[in-house]
Amino acid sequence: MQTDIFGRELKKLGFDFYTGVPCSFLKHLINYAINECDYIGAANEGDAVAIAAGASLGGKKAVVLMQNSGLSNAVSPLVSLIYPFRIPVLGFISWRGQPGFPDEPQHELMGRITTKMLDSMHVKWAILSSEWMEAKRQLAIAAKYIEHDVPFFFVVRNGTFEPETLRKHDSRRSLNLVHAIELGDSQFPSRHEALQTINRCKDDRTVQLATTGKTGRQLYEIEDACNNLYMVGSMGCVGSLGLGIALSKPEFDIWVIDGDGALLMRMGSQATIGYYNPGNLLHILLDNNAHDSTGGQKTVSHNVNFVNIARSCGYAKSIFVHNLDQLNDCLKEWKRTKGLTFLHLKISTGKEVSLGRPAKKPHEVINRLKQFLNGRPEGEGT
Known part of the structure; x- marks a missing residue:
């Protein structure tokens, strides 16, 4: 599916604040976010969830991006910040180690338990379709959950997004005064x-x-x-x-x-x-x-x-x-x-x-x- 079309649909729904940690399965969506939206690169996935939660409190529709291996790092803020405070964030998690598809050994177990973990944490989720019209329908459903203060996460398979070139962007340097x-x-x-x-x-x-x-x-x-x-x-x-x-x-x-x-x-x-x-x-x-x-x-x-x-x-x-x-x-x-x-x-x-x-x-x-x-x-x- 064309990444820029998908990203524009997210923008149309109000999602223009992104934060996360890179993953090769999500790199094209991350590149789009860096190119076209506000993107905050987090030190780890748990911090990304907390940053997204803060942006949500500030009135933004926030998106968090991560590899599923990082889901374990994000468990604490998902279950003890997002859940009790009822803060809505939209998430995209790559499905490394998806059963039936060869991957590195460190992804095998997490691939088997990713969706079970989301269920255990009471996070609504869906496997994102690579067909544009179906994905558009899924986004509309997710947006409804967010409007009712319910977080929603998409599980993303390899090859879902078409290439999106990362444009050159300057690194800033903050100085202590x-x-x-x-x-x-x-x-x-x-x-x-x-x-x-x-x-x-x-x-x-x-x-x-x-x-x-x-x-x-x-x-x-x-x-x-x-x-x-x-x-x-x-x-x-x-x-x-x-x-x-x-x-x-x-x-x-x-x-x-x-x-x-x-x-x-x-x-x-x-x-x-x-x-x-x-x-x-x-x-x-x-x-x-x-x-x-x-x-x-x-x-x-x-x-x-x-x-x-x-x-x-x-x-x-x-x-x-x-x-x-x-x-x-x-x-x-x-x-x-x-x-x-x-x-x-x-x-x-x-x-x-x-x-x-x-x-x-x-x-x-x-x-x-x-x-x-x-x-x-x-x-x-x-």
């Missing part, structure tokens, strides 16, 4: 104190995305607001989710509040964030050198220079923050100057005797945030 390393002693405030400081500095154009675990739960206790999102799973994906929102909603300030255990889990996301360099994204790391939500087991964050990593990934500003006063000053300065910024604050481990959980269901939090981002009246499009 401000780099402030750790100097002297840190205050080690509590997470609650840090979140209070952050929350006081937000305004009516700020979106706060709190990573999974105690960070989201404490932000909820400090203030439950329509411009907050409390991650309940998909650990490590909050930065990629923030990237998707920041790119699709440049008029808003997107504050990603991360944790050391979560960031370590998907550090490749920083390279992607740094490359695409949204000036409206502020990435704040609250680092207590522990997995606090699961009993305080140590992370390896004490051995990692996050500020230097953010600098090398192309964040415009990468700053070590020593105390709450400096955090407050940095937040106020960022609101004046903007630019992709990484702030690293070391905090103490938690000592909460009792910490509740958000009373609102994840999809209720998401619908409220979508209304905030897209200016829809209460109840519309939910």
